[in-house]
Amino acid sequence: MHTVDAIHSRRSIRAYQARPVDRTVIGEILWDAAQAPTLPVGLDTPFTFVVIEGADRLALYGSQALDFARANGADGPEDDTRVFFDAPVAIVICAEADAAGEALQNCTRAGQNLMLSAEARGLGTCWVRLALPWLCDSQTRAELAIPDGLTPFAAFTLGHPQGMPAGKPRERPPVIWSP
Numbered sequence: 001m002h003t004v005d006a007i008h009s010r011r012s013i014r015a016y017q018a019r020p021v022d023r024t025v026i027g028e029i030l031w032d033a034a035q036a037p038t039l040p041v042g043l044d045t046p047f048t049f050v051v052i053e054g055a056d057r058l059a060l061y062g063s064q065a066l067d068f069a070r071a072n073g074a075d076g077p078e079d080d081t082r083v084f085f086d087a088p089v090a091i092v093i094c095a096e097a098d099a100a101g102e103a104l105q106n107c108t109r110a111g112q113n114l115m116l117s118a119e120a121r122g123l124g125t126c127w128v129r130l131a132l133p134w135l136c137d138s139q140t141r142a143e144l145a146i147p148d149g150l151t152p153f154a155a156f157t158l159g160h161p162q163g164m165p166a167g168k169p170r171e172r173p174p175v176i177w178s179p
């Protein structure tokens with residue numbers, strides 16, 4: 001799929017087929033994600049990807065993430081299946097936090113690459129901010145083997161979509177052609 005087509009056809013996928021995603025394909029998507037531009041210049045390892053596989057495991061984690069969000073006063077969906085949906089894979093992008101916030105921006109740029117790469121390969125993704133506070137909790141980090149010194153900045157579901165939602169068409173943005 002052409003990059004421009006992937007940009008326009010990508011939609012958040014909240015319903016997945018039960019079949020797993022091949023690890024080779026996951027690896028290729030992560031390699032595409034890692035091509036994102038980064039600051040500062042010359043960072044050897046701007047991000048680390050944590051891959052969580054298994055719809056049942058993610059269903060359990062979804063329930064834990066929703067409990068955690070509620071216990072910490074965050075709004076969440078009624079239903080814990082709306083956290084990771086029925087996805088067979090979740091990917092967490094982590095980095096060493098920095099005061100300037102570059103790590104967060106690096107990770108979000110990698111996340112956008114990840115979503116477009118998945119789209120181009122016929123896979124679906126959804127950004128799942130709801131799970132982020134739970135992912136940053138020390139108990140969760142230990143469970144997922146996220147090393148000390150790395151902060152989860154962005155999380156995504158990944159899988160074969162059950163269908164492609166129409167999504168909300170974008171308005172053309174204002175453009176100022178500076179004279």
Ligand SMILES: Cc1cc2nc3c(=O)[nH]c(=O)nc-3n(C[C@H](O)[C@H](O)[C@H](O)COP(=O)(O)O)c2cc1C
Pocket residue numbers: 010011012013014126127128129130131167168
């Ligand atoms: C930073 C960020 C966090 C998001 N977190 C969630 C989430 O927790 N749950 C969810 O269902 N969608 C989440 N989304 C997806 C947005 O709802 C979605 O991108 C938006 O409605 C536009 O729809 P589209 O992605 O289909 O174009 C998130 C998107 C972004 C950019």
